[in-house]
Amino acid sequence: MTTEARALVPDATTGPLLELRGITKNYGPNRVLDNVDMSVGKGEVVGLLGDNGAGKSTLVGIMSGVVPMTSGRYLWQGEELTRITRPETEKRGMETIFQDSALVPTMTITRNIFMGREITNAFGLMRMKQMDTITNEILDSVVSIEGIQSARQLVGSLSGGQAQAVAIARAVHFKRSLLILDEPTSALAVRATEALLNYLIQLKAEGVSSVLVTHNLHQAVKVCDRHIVLNHGRKILDVRREQTDVEELTAAVVEGAEGVRRYREGRPLA
């Protein structure tokens, strides 16, 4: 079985939540994404893997609507979107958690969590007390909050991991249907990483899909149902978890399609 043939294995789930077809993106003369297909099923955790410069971040940008694509089709629950903007994707319940830019460091945790979705009365006045109370509950129940003293703390005074936890807590609280996590564990301590990965699995049970962009293949193998490997803007591998292992993914990320072929010749799959 070749790589190309396996990429065509149909999804087991009933109709994907998000489907991208033939996504191409040029930055001037540079083609950073070349005819990439990808889909995310309902309640599926998809690992988006690849080396630096493989096009992961661009693909994430296109998915979340902040980067316009050069050509390709974008389908949300089978319906094609023509104008893909951030408000459009947000309306459909997509939340992107970037490495560091998801929060405003000069604002309090409460204000960050409710940013853009403030609880207000009819006059636009914020219900600060209610927002503080909900924030405390979120932080207590959702993610590890060790070291967070109060919902009134500035996000800038948190560690990278705590800030990441707040960003994830926000996404979870607003019941998003698709979380895109861009290198979420890069700033996390071991325990917090563990907690986050466990949490993705739990969310899956509730029907929340996620796309996990990561360098760390061991983490990807642990939680992802499917792995997509990009290499120089092209998709070279799209496999379900039971059909691959860390070694194959490593070969794909490091050496590209050539590496996968070599790996499979060395140890053909049953």
Place this chain on the structure above:
Amino acid sequence: MTEQPSPNRSGETSTGTSGAVLEMDERTARRRLSDNQPTTALGKMRRNLFYMRGRGAVEITVVYALILLLFLALFLHNSDPATGFPFWTRRNFSGTLTQTIPFYALLAIGAGILMIAGEFDLSLGASLGFAGVVFIKTLNAGYAWPLAVLAAVASSVGIALVNGVIVVATQIPSFIATLGMSFFWNGAALYVNGLSPAIIAEPNSTMTNIMAGDHGWFRSQLIWMIVIGFVAWWFLHRTKWGNHIYATGGNAAAAKAVSIKPNSVRLLSFAILGLMVGLAAALLVARTTTMQPATTDARTLFAIAAAVVGGCSLTGGRGTLFGMIIGAALIGTVENGFILGRLPGFYLQLFLGVTIVIAATINKVMEGRAT
């Protein structure tokens, strides 16, 4: 995983604000934030003070209080109007302090809110002159004074919005764009008015009373400052639009990711600056009855200095309304103290410069310690 009796875990007891419960940290008893809130008035006050630290208002209030104490000491030492330091007198409060401080404060509020959104308007002074001329021209054309105030505000909001559109559309740093526009608006004021100062032909006593009336120890401007200051505080700190201003200035990309439109927020902030400049122009002209166009440029830097002294960050996202007012009060009071002390004008500049730098340094240091 060991089963630990923990009826207080909010995942089980709360009414589902958060979805699933994370099964971790079962071994260590976690300190819950919900149970950790102060309940006594003193505890709440201490917490509030703690979380106000480094956000721009507390430190500068302490500095301002020290300056007031110093001036009070000088006054008690010798309060003679001719040889001493007549600071705490009715004449000084009504005649100087409660006139200049509100004027500076309105400008500082405008400049400060715009700075929180991450932008500057260096044409503030020019816009002030233009709005003053519009105010006088409207009055002299025979319209009622509230209409003249509206006209002044409309002109300065219009100017600020033009500046804002230029900044937003061209992506030029607002520093440069509004520096250029300040020459333009100065020229425009001269074009409309001519070189000679504009003068209110027949000052309306009702207007003068409402805008600049003498009430013993203070002038009407002080009431305007308190009213406008409260409305602006409410807007900036308690409405969602205020929250969006902080978000845009603090991290525009993050704001965009939650569907806040940073450019609309920037335009809104420019409009607020225009509103404040128009009101300040009306208050100023109602008292002085004249306006010489193209002489108000120095106010730009006073307003920005007051905002910076009051804790607004030059990079956006940081600052409080209370801080802006205290910053304006500090500059107004120091200026007043130097005049009362009969020191030559260049000392004022010298000391004012030092004060601004020291205050900004204190803010910077405390910013880093903010929690």
